[in-house]
Amino acid sequence: MSEKFVSSTAPEPVGLYPHARRVGHLLFLSGVGPRKKGSKDIPGVTLDADGNITDYCIETQCRSVFDNVRAILEESGSNWDQLVDVQVFLTNMKDDFKTYNKIYAEYFADNQPCRTTIEISSLPTPIAIELKCIATIYDE
Template identity: 35%
Template sequence: MTIERINPGSLAPPGGHHSHAVVAGGLVFISGQLPITPSGEKLNQSPFEDQARQVLANVQAALEAAGSNVAQLVQVRVYVTDMDQWPVFNRIYQPWAGAAPPARAVVPVPLLHHGFAIEVEAVAALQSLPKQ
């Protein structure tokens, strides 16, 4: 099986020892995305809504760089530090995920790296060959 690691220029370089996306077996695995802008600005002091939008934009950028898209999502895992933000996230997520939402889990966690309020990881079907 061929495994391809994807780190698109449309995202800040990974802050740890990981790739933003890995393509294997016809699937795209998106590493946990944090609210970090493409220029590397950490939005840990920004409102939850801004953090959620940035995280989803990062997931989408990683998917597209790997040859997939939001419509191909199979599963999404959302980690939040405040479950009271779940309705806010749903309001942002619903139009982003579209008419055929993937399987999803929302997991409360006590804290995330750099004090972020949200992290999202995902798995999608591969739509085409990765673009480097």
């Protein structure tokens, strides 16, 4: 059994993919960034006229990403405590890891899924962080 989910509150996907896909008792989330639904504005990001990042706040972006992940999980029938694996993509590990790790610890104090953090040169939109997650999901 496979079922696709598109959140009514998370930012629209930037390509042809669902926010999440359920396969059996697992929920796979597509990459989730800090954008807000229905807006081109990115929390914690300042862009110039050409769309290039001139300044950003990794703390604001982290909180927004985590909130978007939570919304997708809940609308898909799972929840934060059912996350089992989180892949984090950062565009600036050197400058952002310490702050990201601090915010991550706040959000994941109780549930501690497996985690991999990877530095990449860029993401499809002008953001500094994206999460790819796997959670469990059970019918009631």
